[in-house]
Amino acid sequence: MSNQEPVEETFISHLIELRDRLVKASIGILIMTAALMIWPGPSHIYDIIAAPMINSLPTGSKMIATGVIAPFLVPMKVTLVLGFILALPWVLYQLWAFVAPGLYTHEKRLVAPLVIASSGLFVMGVAFCYFLVFGRVFHFIADFSPTSIAVTPDIENYLDFVMSMCLAFGCAFEVPVVVVVLVRMGLVSVAKLKEWRGYVIVGAFVIAAIVTPPDIVSQFSLAIPMWLLFEIGVLLSPIFVKATQAPTEENS
Numbered sequence: 422m423s424n425q426e427p428v429e430e431t432f433i434s435h436l437i438e439l440r441d442r443l444v445k446a447s448i449g450i451l452i453m454t455a456a457l458m459i460w461p462g463p464s465h466i467y468d469i470i471a472a473p474m475i476n477s478l479p480t481g482s483k484m485i486a487t488g489v490i491a492p493f494l495v496p497m498k499v500t501l502v503l504g505f506i507l508a509l510p511w512v513l514y515q516l517w518a519f520v521a522p523g524l525y526t527h528e529k530r531l532v533a534p535l536v537i538a539s540s541g542l543f544v545m546g547v548a549f550c551y552f553l554v555f556g557r558v559f560h561f562i563a564d565f566s567p568t569s570i571a572v573t574p575d576i577e578n579y580l581d582f583v584m585s586m587c588l589a590f591g592c593a594f595e596v597p598v599v600v601v602v603l604v605r606m607g608l609v610s611v612a613k614l615k616e617w618r619g620y621v622i623v624g625a626f627v628i629a630a631i632v633t634p635p636d637i638v639s640q641f642s643l644a645i646p647m648w649l650l651f652e653i654g655v656l657l658s659p660i661f662v663k664a665t666q667a668p669t670e671e672n673s
Contacts, residue, residue, distance in 0.1 A: 442515040449511040454504030463496035467576070470499055473555035474579060477563045478572055485573045495576050502584065506547070509540050531605065531665040539598045542650075546594030547587045554590070554642045555583075561638050586639075589632040593647050600654025601661050614655050622648050 457466060471484060486492045505512075513536050521529060566572055603609045614621075622644075629644035 439519060442519045446512040446515040450505050450508045453508040454501055457500050457504050463500040466503060467496040467499050470583060471579065473551070474559050474574060476556065477559035482573065484576050484579060486576050488577060491577055495580050499580060506544065513540050534661070535598055535602070539595055542594040542598065543591040546591040549594070549646065550587050550590035554586070554639060557642070558634065558636060558639045561636055586633070590643060593643055594650060596647055596650040597654035597657065600651060601658050604658040605662050605665065611655055611658055621651050
């Protein structure tokens, strides 16, 4: 009984620690979201998100809202999502602070760079999609549209499209992290990845064709970065594996 009580106390203490970290992470998201609501404000944030589409439409054109409360809910949803993205470093820090005490030194050398790199690559993917892809895709669609059609996108449908595209590009930019983890765990070797290069390129174009609109601009915009990021992961994997080896692995 005396041995069971310390185990139960340790388990409860871990649950309390996890609760505290989740609360702190949620508070960080709420603070960032509240700050965005004060400045620049939900309506202005949505105007920024909608700028690539508005710039591709004829001068003076606007988007439409078919829902009664959509002009209120959609900007609020955008603000909440942006608040979470901006608070992501704080959220990841809380996750790191929770798991770090139970890790060995070489495991900390493994986890910390992956957490930082994955969050940075996700933000880079979203930024790449917004600044480089959206403008070209929307201009391509507007130029392809017949003159008899008035292009007036609905704000909810546009937000769903933007969020799905940003999520797709954010996840696609995680390819180097996935490659490094697979090599570090010993599931695949660098030599085997080089042999699979042709299949990876084909797979990148297949994934791009599935998750992007059916136009060649957006498909190439996703497939080519995925391939290049795969090559970066192959180059960095040996360096990362060597830097995160345990003492027993180094001696062997």
